[in-house]
Amino acid sequence: MAFHAPAALNTHQTCLNDHPAITIVDKSGVHSVSISYCQCPGAPTRDIQLFQAGLFPASFTRPKTAFTFSVLDDFLLNNLECGTSAMNYYSKIWRLTSSVFPLMVPVSCHCLHSVIRQWHQCKLYKWHGFAHKSDEPKASDLALFCPVCPQPGINLDLTISTSTRPDNTPSWLFTRTLVMDGNFKAEHLHPVNPSNEVSLMDGLAFMIGDERYKNCVQRSDCNNHLVVNQANASRQRLEATGIGGCACARHGCFVPHSMVDFQKGER
Ligand SMILES: [Zn+2]
Ligand SMILES: [Zn+2]
Ligand SMILES: [Zn+2]
Structure with missing residues (x-):
């Protein structure tokens, strides 16, 4: 042995x-x-x-x-x-x-x-540096964003005022460009025993926190959403009908805490 x-x-x-x-x-x-x-x-x-x-x-x-x-x-x-x-x-x-x-x-x-x-x-x-300390990670703390895109406090110093920068500094250096996309085929069935489902990292990485997302979705009254919802009203047995999120447009890195499960169509 x-x-x-x-x-x-x-x-x-x-x-x-x-x-x-x-x-x-x-x-x-x-x-x-x-x-x-x-x-x-x-x-x-x-x-x-x-x-x-x-x-x-x-x-x-x-x-x-x-x-x-x-x-x-x-x-x-x-x-x-x-x-x-x-x-x-x-x-x-x-x-x-x-x-x-x-x-x-x-x-x-x-x-x-x-x-x-x-x-x-x-x-x-x-x-992500939470092994030997007692503080709990907050939303998106267990994921990294694109290392190249400007992130204040990480690779961009906002304390340097614009007046001291050289005049020819291009504005795109300080601009983030994001794209939104989704996959409407990634269907997810309701769990057989919902009480058995334990969330290990609810909103700590790329997916948005459950509670926060549900609160947001209920408040949405966008017309476009209502139309798509009608088309998918029959999909009762699915917990999620797809997945979507934001990524930086230049490098394709997903933005932490921005991925969502679509519940009905594009909602
Ligand atoms: Zn002993
Ligand atoms: Zn013995
Ligand atoms: Zn990027």
Whole structure:
């Protein structure tokens, strides 16, 4: 077996012979590993101990399945560059574990779906500087806008008054040009169990916050919207009929906190 429990998990003296076996999913395959959790007074909880050992537990109170950090990173990379779905990636892991009886491998593909979303969110927090501080990110804090377009305070200093700038400074240097576009084919069905749907980053990245968007849409009384709404009145079973947003016109970068789900036609 390629997996080694780190020393911190098995050198402590207060062992109570409680060595539960948990399923570890790694890049090298699926393994069943029994783990001696530290039971010293003041020891962290089991899920925290797994995190310290580089394992992401699929559940937090009595973990039965855990994913190594490397398999999660590997999946994110595969998903980004090769478009691999969680199901396909998991089939690969099955086949790696047992090429003769891949279906005998304990199934936990549905765990991968939820763990990978939490893992990706942890990464986003880290990449945007929210890992070691207690302040919560605000709207659009977990996304970056175009690095080339003018952004006051980031690549544009507004404290330099216009009079001190050279006369021939072109005005486009300080102008943002945005385009709006949408995809009206990206339909999204209503979830089967709405209570199971937990929003991990409501409005923190490119999509607009749910609450804020719904308030805005209800106040809209644009004629054009009303016409399109009539045409799509029959699409009751869809939660979203498309997706749209703003991007900078020169470089095509999406504007954070500007993407919306169309509910009816172009609304
Ligand atoms: Zn022991
Ligand atoms: Zn201990
Ligand atoms: Zn741009």
